[in-house]
Amino acid sequence: MFTSKKNLQLIDYKNSYYCQQQRKKRRYKWFKISLLLLLIISLALVFMPFAQSSQxxxxxxxxxxxxxxxxxxxxxxxxxxxxxxxxxxxxxxxxxxxxxxxxxxxxxxxxxxxxxxxxxxxxxxxxxxxxxxxxxxxxxxxxxxxxxxxxxxxxxxxxxxxxxxxxxxxxxxxxxxxxxxxxxxxxxxxxxxxxxxxxxxxxxxxxxxxxxxxxxxxxxxxxxxxxxxxxxxxxxxxSYSFNESSGHSPGHSPEHSSERSPSNFxxxxxxxxxxxxxxxxxxxxxxxxxxxxxxxxxxxxxxxxxxxxxxxxxxxxxxxxxxxxxxxxxxxxxxxxxxxxxxxxxxxxxxxxxxxxxxxxxxxxASNQPQISSFTQEVSGEHYTLLTFFPPETAVAQVIARDIIFIIDTSGSMQGGSMQQAKASLQLALLQLNNNDSFNIIAFDNETELLFPVTHMASADNISTAQQFIDNLRANGGTEMYRPLSNALMMKKDKAQSAKAIRQIVFITDGAVANEFELMQLLNNAQENFRLNFRLYTVGIGVAPNGYFMKKAAQFGRGSYVFIQNNREVQRKMNHFMTKISQPALTNIDLMLDNQIHQQVEIYPKKIPDLYFGEPLQIALKSQFPITSVQLTAETASTPFYQQLIIDDRQTSKGISSLWARGKIEDLVDSLIVGANKDQVKSQVIATSLNHQIISPYxxxxxxxxxxxxxxxxxxxxxxxxxxxxxxxxxxxxxxxxxxPQTSLDWQLQFLLGIALILLNVVLIKIRNIAWLKNAWLASRAFKLVSGNEKTH
Structure with a gap:
């Protein structure tokens, strides 16, 4: 049987088919490599979250x-x-x-x-x-x-x-x-x-x-x-220490501090x-x-x-x-x-x-009279009362007459920027004095230097003399605070000053001392034993003042404190501070209760501070019976102040007993400073803490x-x-x-993505297998045509 010429032309397709097959083999090789890489990535996405959970x-x-x-x-x-x-x-x-x-x-x-x-x-x-x-x-x-x-x-x-x-x-x-x-x-x-x-x-x-x-x-x-x-x-x-026999307290090293205002005791x-x-x-x-x-x-x-x-x-x-x-x-x-x-x-x-x-x-x-709010709480048969005093709102507050003594630290630790801030603060404070004020300046390092032997009235000449005194101050020597503080407490007033003028002591220092307890004992004895009526205010200077001493000294002195960290803050903070202490709304505050009913009343703070304009004052009381009224006596800049407060027992509040307990715990720990028995204080603090479920040092x-x-x-x-x-x-x-791990909460998405890629691999393999079978069938048919095993129609 002879093959036609037309059919022979079909047989000539062999060479082009061979080249095409070679190209397909090369593509198939790269396809397998890509498929393998895709499979590895898919498996990694599936199992990576589980590996991450333990890494x-x-x-x-x-x-x-x-x-x-x-x-x-x-x-x-x-x-x-x-x-x-x-x-x-x-x-x-x-x-x-x-x-x-x-x-x-x-x-x-x-x-x-x-x-x-x-x-x-x-x-x-x-x-x-x-x-x-x-x-x-x-x-x-x-x-x-x-x-x-x-x-x-x-x-x-x-x-x-x-x-x-x-x-x-x-x-x-x-x-x-x-x-x-x-x-x-x-x-x-x-x-x-x-x-x-x-x-x-x-x-x-x-x-x-x-x-x-x-x-x-x-x-x-x-x-x-x-x-x-x-x-x-x-x-x-x-670390720090406390020598019980000497009464020396923990000191402060500014160069080791990194926080300017440490926590309260x-x-x-x-x-x-x-x-x-x-x-x-x-x-x-x-x-x-x-x-x-x-x-x-x-x-x-x-x-x-x-x-x-x-x-x-x-x-x-x-x-x-x-x-x-x-x-x-x-x-x-x-x-x-x-x-x-x-x-x-x-x-x-x-x-x-x-x-x-x-x-x-x-x-x-706003009101032109002090306002007082009251809340009560009963816990285990004991009654707690919280009084909050809000100062009056007045356009111009009346300034009190003051006998004010500035103590400035000139010890070696004040060298540099601290000394500049201290001198600038003192210069600004002098400019805040008025004709009713008397003043003096005490500079100290390991020696004490007084501007005047006694306080002098704030006349223009005396202020000019004081400014020259401040200009000549230099930082050097040790830090002996006890003597200047005791001099300020006992110093006599100018004869021209009013007997009612309140003694204020402004202490400007970085507090780098090692006898804080001794100084606080001095303040406590001056009030308890000598009945001196004074207020101590502390001005913390420098990048790391001894905040513990500043706060506790002001507390024992019934005053307040301020921190000045850099020269940019001096004018603003000193102006506000001096204005504040020159205009207290109420001083010498005292509470009176019916002694026949309330024989055992604990009040904290025990030493009630002054009420200043713009700042509230809180007092917590514990009594055996409900307190229904309180008589308040105090002094303003010009006249005595009296008010009877009726307590509304319907105004109840959670947490009053805790505030009272916190005040008691602070007072107990402070008593260690003035020589209280350590074991007794610990026992009382633990009992108060457990009774009121409030955390304490013990x-x-x-x-x-x-x-x-x-x-x-x-x-x-x-x-x-x-x-x-x-x-x-x-x-x-x-x-x-x-x-x-960063992906610990998003592993589900990775898992699903990995599964999807695996399924895609399977589909691609199936498609490739079908294509390979079709090519194999076509190749087989072509071979039969060439060899003449299949009839041509």
Missing amino acids: LDSPEQINRSNALIHGPQLLFENPNKNQDPNKSQSTNSAMRATFPVDIKANIEINGLVAYAEIKQTFINPYTIALAGKYQFPLLENSAVKQLMIKMGDVEILGEIMEKRAAKAIYQKAKKQGRKASLVEQQRPNLFTNNIANIPAQSTVVVTLKFIMPVSFSQGKFNLRLPLALTDRYQPRST TRDLTYVSANISTNLSPKELPEPFKTSTTRSPTTHIRSVARSQSSINIVLNSGIPITSIVSDSHKIQLRELNSEQNAYFITLDKTHVISDKTFDLTWQLI TSFIAVEKQPEASALLAKNNLSSVKKPQDNAVKAHESLLVAM
């Missing part, structure tokens, strides 16, 4: 974002089998925080007291149980009342215990695998809690109840609820100023004056603002108010009565993102999971038998801080 971010990765921490946070510890759980945390540990998915705040404001309940919900994204730290930003002077933590189905409730007992209970519970929480670190504006054994991938609900202050200045009230805080560096604390959530230093061992100190010498680990936090917040406020001012506004959030308000003193306030939206502090301001309706907040019932415990043991090796490993590793 830590490097410090370099964490440092990429370290600017702003938003809101409360829960930081997890790094499980390290080589770390002893009883040892302190490594200084090189990195920390990463989870943020609450929801925040609910309910606040009740009564006068200058706000009682807040904050509920926050966190999630532990890890596949293992871990210990962690809970942090919440607090305003200075806040007092934590209750802490409740719910982890899964378990609730633990915090309570105040003696410090050593609380720590022992926490460590024992942690080793046993029970859920526990302990306040370990305190700052004036940060509440920090350790939480042990947080279950894997569980929900953690933290409910915090605390008292927070309402500020008042120039007729305006302000409440701030911190929902955001900035990253901070914790400096290494220095017995302030809740902080035990003592971190800026006090000494030459002796801290073991010689009474317990309230000890500080930790352990440096806190550097904290690296990512900046995230995803928490949703809702805020509800009931405001009862006790006196008429107006102009309720928020500069931070849009709010809605509803009046609760017709007396202009009670309102319900909420956010304009149900939920808002927690990326900034909530700020609320309201205005006092107590801590502890929350431990209660032991389950026998049946529940057995069931729990059975269920956890499979997980026992993992749990034991966790318990052995819970000391260092761990960084939360």
Whole structure:
């Protein structure tokens, strides 16, 4: 059989077909390589989230974002089998925080007291149980009342215990695998809690109840609820000493300070100023004056603002108010009565993102007479009363006659900028004097130099002489404060000065002394034993003045204090300060009660300070029976002042007993300065702290999971038998801080993407196989045509 010429032309297709097949083979080779790479990427996306859940971010990765921490946070510890759980945390540990998915705040404001309940919900994204730290930003002077933590189905409730007992209970519970929480670190504006054994991938609900202050200045009230805080560096604390026999106190070394205004002596959530230093061992100190010498680990936090917040406020001012506004959030308000003193306030939206502090301001309706609000509380059959004095609003306040003595520190520690600020402050203060004032200047280092032997009237010639005296001052020598302070207390007045002129002492110094206790004893004895009527005001100079001494000296001297950090602040702060102390609204305030009914009344502060224009004054009382009226006596610049206050027992408020207890604890700790028995003070402080559940220098907040019932415990043991090796490993590793992986909350998206890519690989392989079979069939057919095995039609 012969093949036609036309058919032979078809047979000539062989060469082009061969080349085409070679090209297809090369494309198929690259296709397999691409498919393999795609498969590897798909598998990586699927399994990467699981690998990340047990790995830590490097410090370099964490440092990429370290600017702003938003809101409360829960930081997890790094499980390290080589770390002893009883040892302190490594200084090189990195920390990463989870943020609450929801925040609910309910606040009740009564006068200058706000009682807040904050509920926050966190999630532990890890596949293992871990210990962690809970942090919440607090305003200075806040007092934590209750802490409740719910982890899964378990609730633990915090309570105040003696410090050593609380720590022992926490460590024992942690080793046993029970859920526990302990306040370990305190700052004036940060509440920090350790939480042990947080279950894997569980929900953690933290409910915090605390008292927070309402500020008042120039007729305006302000409440701030911190929902955001900035990253901070914790400096290494220095040690200091207290010699009981000599009465010497902790001193201060400015060069070792990094905070300008340390905390108060017995302030809740902080035990003592971190800026006090000494030459002796801290073991010689009474317990309230000890500080930790352990440096806190550097904290690296990512900046995230995803928490949703809702805020509800009931405001009862006790006196008429107006102009309720928020500069931070849009709010809605509803009046609760017709007396202009009670309102319900909420956010304009149900939920808002927690990326900034909530700020609320309201205005006092002005009056030309002092206004007094009162609130009461009954606890365990005892009655507590809180009186708040608001100064009058006047266009021009009447200036009192003063016999004022300026003490300026010229010791070696004041060299440089501090001396310039001190001299500038003193020059400005002289310009604030009037013809009714008498004055003197005492300069001191290790020697004392007086401008005049006694105070002189503030005439132009005397002020000019004083200005020349100030110009010639130089900083050098030691710091001997006792003699100039005692000279100022005992100095005689100018004969031309009025007998009613109040003695004021303005102390300008950086406070770099080692005998603070001795100076405070001098102030206390001058008032208690010598019945001297004076006011001591301290002006802190320099970048790191001894804030502890400034505050406590002013407190013992029934005065106030101000800090001036640089030359730009001198004029503004000194003008305001001198104006303030020249125009007190009320001085020598005294409260009188019915002695036949109220025989045992405790009042704090015991030494009632003066009431100044633009600043309120709070006094807390505890009595056996309800107080229905109080008689108030005081003095104004020109006349005596008297007012009878009727107490409205319907104006009740939470937290008054806590404020009273805090005042008592501070007074007890201060009594150590004047020689009180250490053991008795400790016993009384602990008793007050436990009775009122308020933290103190000798107590801590502890929350431990209660032991389950026998049946529940057995069931729990059975269920956890499979997980026992993992749990034991966790318990052995819970000391260092761990960084939360960046993708720990977004792994679901990666997982689904990886699965989708795998399915795409399978589809592409199927398509390729079908194409290969079709090409094989075509090649086979072509071969048959060439070989003549298939008939051609």
